[in-house]
Amino acid sequence: xxxxxxxxxxxxxxxxxxxxxxxxxxxxxxxxxxxxxxxxxxxxxxxxxxxxxxxxxxxxxxxxxxxxxxxxxxxxxxxxxxxxxxxxxxxxxxxxxxxxxxxxxxxxxxxxxxxxxxxxxxxxxxxxxxxxxxxxxxxxxxxxxxxxxxxxxxxxxxxxxxxxxxxxxxxxxxxxxxxxxxxxxxxxxxxxxxxxxxxxxxxxxxxxxxxxxxxxxxxxxxxxxxxxxxxxxxxxxxxxxxxxxxxxx
Amino acid sequence: xxxxxxxxxxxxxxxxxxxxxxxxxxxxxxxxxxxxxxxxxxxxxxxxxxxxxxxxxxxxxxxxxxxxxxxxxxxxxxxxxxxxxxxxxxxxxxxxxxxxxxxxxxxxxxxxxxxxxxxxxxxxxxxxxxxxxxxxxxxxxxxxxxxxxxxxxxxxxxxxxxxxxxxxxxxxxxxxxxxxxxxxxxxxxxxxxxxxxxxxxxxxxxxxxxxxxxxxxxxxxxxxxxxxxxxxxxxxxxxxxxxxxxxxxxxxxxxxxxxxxxxxxxxxxxxxxxxxxxxxxxxxxxxxxxxxxxxxxxxxxxxxxxxxxxxxxxxxxxxxxxxxxxxxxxxxxxxxxxxxxxxxxxxxxxxxxxxxxxxxxxxxxxxxxxxxxxxxxxxxxxxxxxxxxxxxxxxxxxxxxxxxxxxxxxxxxxxxxxxxxxxxx
Numbered sequence: 255x256x257x258x259x260x261x262x263x264x265x266x267x268x269x270x271x272x273x274x275x276x277x278x279x280x281x282x283x284x285x286x287x288x289x290x291x292x293x294x295x296x297x298x299x300x301x302x303x304x305x306x307x308x309x310x311x312x313x314x315x316x317x318x319x320x321x322x323x324x325x326x327x328x329x330x331x332x333x334x335x336x337x338x339x340x341x342x343x344x345x346x347x348x349x350x351x352x353x354x355x356x357x358x359x360x361x362x363x364x365x366x367x368x369x370x371x372x373x374x375x376x377x378x379x380x381x382x383x384x385x386x387x388x389x390x391x392x393x394x395x396x397x398x399x400x401x402x403x404x405x406x407x408x409x410x411x412x413x414x415x416x417x418x419x420x421x422x423x424x425x426x427x428x429x430x431x432x433x434x435x436x437x438x439x440x441x442x443x444x445x446x447x448x449x450x451x452x453x454x455x456x457x458x459x460x461x462x463x464x465x466x467x468x469x470x471x472x473x474x475x476x477x478x479x480x481x482x483x484x485x486x487x488x489x490x491x492x493x494x495x496x497x498x499x500x501x502x503x
Numbered sequence: 504x505x506x507x508x509x510x511x512x513x514x515x516x517x518x519x520x521x522x523x524x525x526x527x528x529x530x531x532x533x534x535x536x537x538x539x540x541x542x543x544x545x546x547x548x549x550x551x552x553x554x555x556x557x558x559x560x561x562x563x564x565x566x567x568x569x570x571x572x573x574x575x576x577x578x579x580x581x582x583x584x585x586x587x588x589x590x591x592x593x594x595x596x597x598x599x600x601x602x603x604x605x606x607x608x609x610x611x612x613x614x615x616x617x618x619x620x621x622x623x624x625x626x627x628x629x630x631x632x633x634x635x636x637x638x639x640x641x642x643x644x645x646x647x648x649x650x651x652x653x654x655x656x657x658x659x660x661x662x663x664x665x666x667x668x669x670x671x672x673x674x675x676x677x678x679x680x681x682x683x684x685x686x687x688x689x690x691x692x693x694x695x696x697x698x699x700x701x702x703x704x705x706x707x708x709x710x711x712x713x714x715x716x717x718x719x720x721x722x723x724x725x726x727x728x729x730x731x732x733x734x735x736x737x738x739x740x741x742x743x744x745x746x747x748x749x750x751x752x753x754x755x756x757x758x759x760x761x762x763x764x765x766x767x768x769x770x771x772x773x774x775x776x777x778x779x780x781x782x783x784x785x786x787x788x789x790x791x792x793x794x795x796x797x798x799x800x801x802x803x804x805x806x807x808x809x810x811x812x813x814x815x816x817x818x819x820x821x822x823x824x825x826x827x828x829x830x831x832x833x834x835x836x837x838x839x840x841x842x843x844x845x846x847x848x849x850x851x852x853x854x855x856x857x858x859x860x861x862x863x864x865x866x867x868x869x870x871x872x873x874x875x876x877x878x879x880x881x882x883x884x885x886x887x888x889x890x891x892x893x894x895x896x897x898x899x900x901x902x903x904x905x906x907x908x909x910x911x912x913x914x915x916x917x918x919x920x921x922x923x924x925x926x927x928x
Contacts, residue, residue, distance in 0.1 A: 308838060308921045329842045336840020347835045347925065351519035363508055364840040406839065 340407025530814025535865025834924025854909025
């Protein structure tokens with residue numbers, strides 16, 4: 255569970271102080287499937303970086319599972335990112351020259367876990383890439399690369415996966431495939447999924463849409479996801495991979 | 504992260520750009536190989552020279568002209584200040600501690616502008632003529648192996664007889680017995696040369712090369728014969744120039760007294776206030792040679808260490824480039840939970856792995872190069888002595904270089920802000 259109160263982020267550029275976030279209050283329950291929308295410059299990426307413990311707020315409190323993140327030091331933040339949070343980026347952000355299975359095992363390496371390959375293989379299976387485990391990023395399509403990134407974000411069984419424009423670099427067909435993977439992670443594994451996006455298609459796919467403008471929350475509404483609406487063309491999104499239920503231990 | 508994991512990560516990223524890794528390593532490989540090969544050569548030279556000088560005998564004194572050493576070239580009669588008459592005078596003085604004296608003069612030695620050639624049938628060998636007296640074998644502890652040495656009679660008759668060094672005998676006669684054969688010796692500078700026929704009366708035992716001359720590459724002739732036949736070594740004032748007086752003492756305890764008294768006698772003879780000659784004992788020569796070798800070794804090791812240092816700078820440079828190039832990777836690693844220390848160790852271990860592997864390859868290359876140099880006789884008769892000490896020093900320096908070269912780039916990498924790093928293109 256995430257609770258933000260009065261989150262402000264001020265950048266100092268030269269002598270000018272620019273507020274990227276200006277008193278954001280937000281609560282995200284476990285298991286939500288939501289999107290944070292807004293035009294560029296609205297502060298949505300800054301918000302995501304703060305929720306993702308990659309950046310610190312200037313003011314306000316951020317409680318993650320009852321822990322005030324403000325009080326944590328660098329190493330503790332790294333540990334939080336590793337254990338509680340998963341990231342999926344628009345540009346995939348895979349390491350070049352590393353096979354899919356090694357990429358996915360990487361967060362487990364930083365955790366010091368054993369049996370990393372097995373867990374990584376299970377995660378790749380979840381996203382339907384069991385036959386691409388030894389492929390390097392350059393040998394994978396955009397959609398496949400993004401699915402490797404999703405597998406990497408979920409391999410540690412995080413409470414929340416933050417996805418920053420995850421379909422921004424993909425065509426619409428592949429986008430819907432990827433969105434379906436996220437949806438099944440949410441539905442089958444109960445992982446909270448938060449998209450940061452400016453695309454309405456992505457936002458309408460989620461159950462809650464938070465709108466951001468000039469560093470403030472200007473809208474927060476429930477949404478009937480597009481895949482549950484009749485007659486909507488996006489309702490024909492492919493089903494989640496069948497293997498989704500076989501979660502690794 | 505365990506050490507094994509850090510090593511695995513470092514090896515994986517080194518493997519992913521293998522060409523760069525190898526090129527980076529090359530600097531260290533060459534540095535270490537240079538340290539090992541050069542120290543092996545200088546160590547070997549030092550031991551070799553030491554052995555040869557010790558082999559001279561500890562109760563020997565050598566008197567040499569003081570002005571001999573103008574680039575090693577001696578112009579006959581100019582600046583040479585040692586004469587056969589000096590040797591005779593020392594003999595006449597009857598110092599009771601002197602066991603025996605042998606004067607020697609050379610033609611065609613290293614650095615001498617006059618050349619000497621020995622010819623037998625079709626064979627031709629450039630060598631050194633050593634003019635001396637019958638006491639020479641006893642004084643220098645260097646005896647005839649086959650036939651006989653020069654006799655007093657050879658001296659008085661100025662006989663045209665020679666005793667050959669082992670190398671000369673082998674080169675001219677191969678398996679034939681040289682004793683009793685006639686060889687032609689031609690002496691001269693440039694187009695001017697004179698030749699004589701000599702009869703071989705003996706062949707010396709083998710001695711090996713000494714510091715600056717090969718004692719087996721020599722032809723020994725009676726002193727008066729050379730004096731009479733080759734006018735070039737005659738002094739304008741009728742004295743006979745010689746290169747060296749060898750004095751064998753009965754007892755090594757009297758070396759200092761002998762140096763003092765003989766020195767006084769020679770200064771009186773030459774009518775000078777300060778010596779225009781040098782009197783050296785075996786230990787003096789050993790000291791000088793050791794000193795020369797030491798400074799040579801310092802030079803050689805400095806050069807090798809500099810090349811290691813340059814290799815180290817190369818590694819640091821590559822590591823810095825690598826950090827910049829992999830900024831995004833660092834951002835990704837941080838985003839998925841890498842701590843500062845994880846990143847620091849990754850880059851530091853990469854650097855240390857490169858240098859240690861480079862060091863190991865360098866040791867192999869150095870030992871290999873030394874083997875090859877020894878097998879193909881590169882550097883003449885130089886011996887190579889590989890010392891474990893220098894292998895360890897080289898290896899340690901490589902690892903430390905890696906540590907230092909890696910620390911700064913690794914520290915920079917660990918300090919990167921994850922957001923900035925992720926934005927980096």
